[in-house]
Amino acid sequence: MDPRRGVLPDTDVLVRGATIESVGKQLRAPAHATVIDAAGALLLPGFVDTHRHMSETALRGVGADWTLGNYFQWMVQKWGPLMRPEDIYAADYMGMVDAVNDGVTTVTDWSYAMLTPEHADAAVDALTAVPGRARFAYGNGLAPDFGWVVDGRVDRMLKNRFTGRRDQLVTMQLAMDVNSPTDDARKALEFARDRDLPVTTHAGVFGFTGDAQIEFLAGTGSLSPSYTLVHAAALTDDAYRIIADSGAQISIAAESELNGGQGYPPTAKARRFGIPVSLSLDTVAWWSGDMFSMMRATLNADRGLAHLRAHEAGKAVENNALRAHDVLEYATMGGARALGLDRLIGSITPGKRADLVMLRTDTPAMTPTSNPVGQVVFQAGRGDVDTVMVDGRVLKHRGTLVGADLRRARRLIEESLEYLRSKIPDREWEQAMNPPPGATARY
Ligand SMILES: [Zn+2]
Known part of the structure; x- marks a missing residue:
């Protein structure tokens, strides 16, 4: 999505702190760096x-x-x-x-x-x-x-x-x-x-x-x-x-x-x-x-x-x-x-924040991958999202959330739905999911 770079094969991305430091072939990572093997995967901006x-x-x-x-x-x-x-x-x-x-x-x-x-x-x-x-x-x-x-x-x-x-x-x-x-x-x-x-x-x-x-x-x-x-x-x-x-x-x-x-x-x-x-x-x-x-x-x-x-x-x-x-x-x-954030995010460009999404291409849905952009748009799905990084921080890796608490989210939303359902009459709830003729509001 960086028009000066386009789609790059076999390329490394070096992230330091929250920022994309460089994009290129065979980049040398600092000794303490965490290396995420993205061989064969597709990396795109979030x-x-x-x-x-x-x-x-x-x-x-x-x-x-x-x-x-x-x-x-x-x-x-x-x-x-x-x-x-x-x-x-x-x-x-x-x-x-x-x-x-x-x-x-x-x-x-x-x-x-x-x-x-x-x-x-x-x-x-x-x-x-x-x-x-x-x-x-x-x-x-x-x-x-x-x-x-x-x-x-x-x-x-x-x-x-x-x-x-x-x-x-x-x-x-x-x-x-x-x-x-x-x-x-x-x-x-x-x-x-x-x-x-x-x-x-x-x-x-x-x-x-x-x-x-x-x-x-x-x-x-x-x-x-x-x-x-x-x-x-x-x-x-x-x-x-x-x-x-x-x-x-x-x-x-x-x-x-x-x-x-x-x-x-x-x-x-x-x-x-x-x-x-x-x-x-x-x-x-x-x-x-x-x-x-x-x-x-x-x-x-x-x-x-x-x-x-x-x-x-x-x-x-x-x-x-x-x-x-x-x-x-x-x-x-x-x-x-x-959002007025185009200098900060939106493409994989050195100097921008590292908001990145890595899609697997070894899934049945993505094999083989000949046309990266076309396949991201027409073939990929959520199940292919392997790794997600925001502001340089890994929040999902190997298909599993690591920086967000799904269990807490699930508990809170279920409690909320229970409360809302206690306030919504059963008939209204059923009608809403199966709108009968003539039910549409005027606005
Ligand atoms: Zn809206």
Whole structure:
């Protein structure tokens, strides 16, 4: 993912402390160095997820058949408000362990359910308890307005928990769904600009937010390369032009958009208008926490639509426009760029932090390996993730977590699910997993 280097065969990587010191053939390691034999394996930069609602981890898998309307009806309106600070802690802790195990070395916790300052503290406690890299995107989307942004709790969090240095393992930004052009929203955006705090917003969601939101955000001077628009799917070309001119990023969650119905994954639009793309998985309440699925869903969506459009015109696509290399870039450097961390992570480059993922190639799924990038994208899975390093520290080795406590994570998340289930009527729980006709919420 370092364009000056490309894919290098038979190469060593020397890590000193938290940093990649050198990349080259037959490097001499210091006598005391730990040597990890990566012969025949693939080493890639860790994946970066730019949008994951980690508070929903206890409800993993329940939304397999949901549309976005179903998600709002159960997750946002009914279950989100049930979460106690300890539920947030358990969800974020398990979410971090899941991310590390899957090779997602940086995960953005799009924390829309920070009902009280105690909830936010619990999230940050959990994100820092597991030594992966995370971005705490502070949000309180269940509140009716943006008073929470300016009432002191965000400043307190910044002062007490964050140094402002980007090389902290956990950094902070704001997660705000600015849907209407209110004075409150204007003040909250101004607050973020004053403090140089990056912001992320769900945008271009069919039936929910459209061009007007993009025009409003641009009008306040808020859109910039540090602003990430999630989905950005159901928009007109005018809005994509505004986004491109501002330098803002989009986070595409293809599995979410294809199943939920927020809009079609806008990879072709991003290509046409030159908008930088990162990938995200949205929530494990629907699908898995790994980026292999996201890369595949992104390619499938882009190519499938191109073929369909061509066939409708009686033609065939000659060559696929979106390549495996492009989506691997979205999943690594693209994410690093969106989080303003591209000088620190996203590629295997001397001087950057050692956030690395080693995939085995002697598994049945990866043998033989002729096309490294193509096979990472279309063949590899979580079972091939052998070793994961974050900030120079080995957190998974030989397929086993060594720097994250899975047993504790499991105990906490099971206790949390037990509590949540005690608050959710059986009928509601059953209906949620098998949405009956007419059950979809209006929004
Ligand atoms: Zn989302």
